[in-house]
Amino acid sequence: MSNTNIRIAVQKSGRLSDDSLKLFKECGIKFESGGSKLRSISSNFPIEFLFLRDDDIPGYVEDGVADLGVIGLNVLEENRKDVEIVKELGFSKCRLSLAIPRNEVYTDLSYFEGKNIATSYPNLTNTFLTSQGVTAHTHEISGSVEIAPSIGLAEGICDIVSTGGTLLSNGLKEVAEVFKSQAVLISNKSLTAEKRSILDKLTFRIDSVQRGQNAKYVVLNAEEKNLDKIMALLPGMKSPSRVPLAEKGWYSLHSVISENDFWEIIESLREAGAQGILVLPIEKMIL
Numbered sequence: 001m002s003n004t005n006i007r008i009a010v011q012k013s014g015r016l017s018d019d020s021l022k023l024f025k026e027c028g029i030k031f032e033s034g035g036s037k038l039r040s041i042s043s044n045f046p047i048e049f050l051f052l053r054d055d056d057i058p059g060y061v062e063d064g065v066a067d068l069g070v071i072g073l074n075v076l077e078e079n080r081k082d083v084e085i086v087k088e089l090g091f092s093k094c095r096l097s098l099a100i101p102r103n104e105v106y107t108d109l110s111y112f113e114g115k116n117i118a119t120s121y122p123n124l125t126n127t128f129l130t131s132q133g134v135t136a137h138t139h140e141i142s143g144s145v146e147i148a149p150s151i152g153l154a155e156g157i158c159d160i161v162s163t164g165g166t167l168l169s170n171g172l173k174e175v176a177e178v179f180k181s182q183a184v185l186i187s188n189k190s191l192t193a194e195k196r197s198i199l200d201k202l203t204f205r206i207d208s209v210q211r212g213q214n215a216k217y218v219v220l221n222a223e224e225k226n227l228d229k230i231m232a233l234l235p236g237m238k239s240p241s242r243v244p245l246a247e248k249g250w251y252s253l254h255s256v257i258s259e260n261d262f263w264e265i266i267e268s269l270r271e272a273g274a275q276g277i278l279v280l281p282i283e284k285m286i287l
């Protein structure tokens with residue numbers, strides 16, 4: 001058997017790291033993490049983890065120092081590295097937004113014409129403003145961007161927003177969204193055939209975990225006279241399973257419902273006469 005490992009760079013500590021580690025663990029990959037260890041080889045999957053600052057990850061993947069990486073789309077697009085985006089990972093969702101002091105009157109993007117904007121994302125900010133016909137001056141700073149207007153460094157900022165709590169506590173208001181982001185899995189563009197086949201195995205596992213996260217397993221009881229109506233509401237992976245109960249004229253139905261449609265379907269099921277509805281999480285879903 002070959003002893004080739006695929007090498008993946010993940011953030012050592014920060015907003016991406018916990019969910020990245022959780023995802024690979026849910027994929028059944030065993031490895032050590034935490035503490036001062038910056039490299040770790042899995043004991044049951046051909047993968048080596050490198051724990052790095054997130055800013056360095058796209059460059060390492062472009063150069064082939066790492067084969068794969070987990071990175072925020074915002075950092076990837078800001079740095080414009082030549083790598084392949086393998087898939088969206090659905091965590092670390094946030095947006096890059098323009099914000100100004102709360103008591104300023106904002107009309108539209110022309111507000112920023114000729115103004116100074118503090119940001120860690122000058123490329124994304126300038127590309128957006130230019131596309132909107134606005135010319136502003138970006139002032140690049142590497143962190144604590146929200147402080148800039150109150151210390152006279154800039155009139156506005158362009159920074160990451162999630163709940164909006166940081167803007168609020170620094171007397172700012174969000175006025176325009178520049179870029180939507182989430183964590184993505186990236187890959188070097190010239191993987192060997194052997195590494196590509198390891199990547200295929202990895203994405204197969206990630207897909208199964210993600211499908212499970214986006215679905216619920218539903219079990220319910222239905223009287224025979226309501227069966228057709230209820231079964232029409234249940235999609236299932238092929239079609240719902242139907243098992244007769246000990247009580248004559250009653251059935252147990254088993255099915256899988258997408259997280260997005262969940263509440264709407266549950267309400268319709270109750271209206272159609274479904275009883276004893278159980279909803280269970282799905283760990284993995286393999287098609």
Ligand SMILES: Nc1ncnc2c1ncn2[C@@H]1O[C@H](COP(=O)(O)OP(=O)(O)OP(=O)(O)O)[C@@H](O)[C@H]1O
Nearest residue numbers: 011014015016053054055072075092093094160162
């Ligand atoms: N508040 C947030 N909510 C959700 N996702 C976020 C949030 N803040 C940042 N992110 C996402 O997580 C990524 C990493 O954010 P983090 O704040 O950990 O970066 P950092 O301080 O530059 O880390 P490092 O020390 O590795 O350089 C961001 O590029 C963004 O994609």
Ligand SMILES: O=P(O)(O)OC[C@H]1O[C@H](OP(=O)(O)OP(=O)(O)O)[C@H](O)[C@@H]1O
Nearest residue numbers: 015143144160161162163164165166167
């Ligand atoms: O809208 P909110 O939910 O308040 O999140 C936004 C904040 O989160 C990030 O900083 P983080 O807390 O990761 O600290 P950092 O300065 O170390 O990046 C980002 O830079 C914002 O400051």
Ligand SMILES: [Mg+2]
Nearest residue numbers: 053054055056
């Ligand atoms: Mg960083």
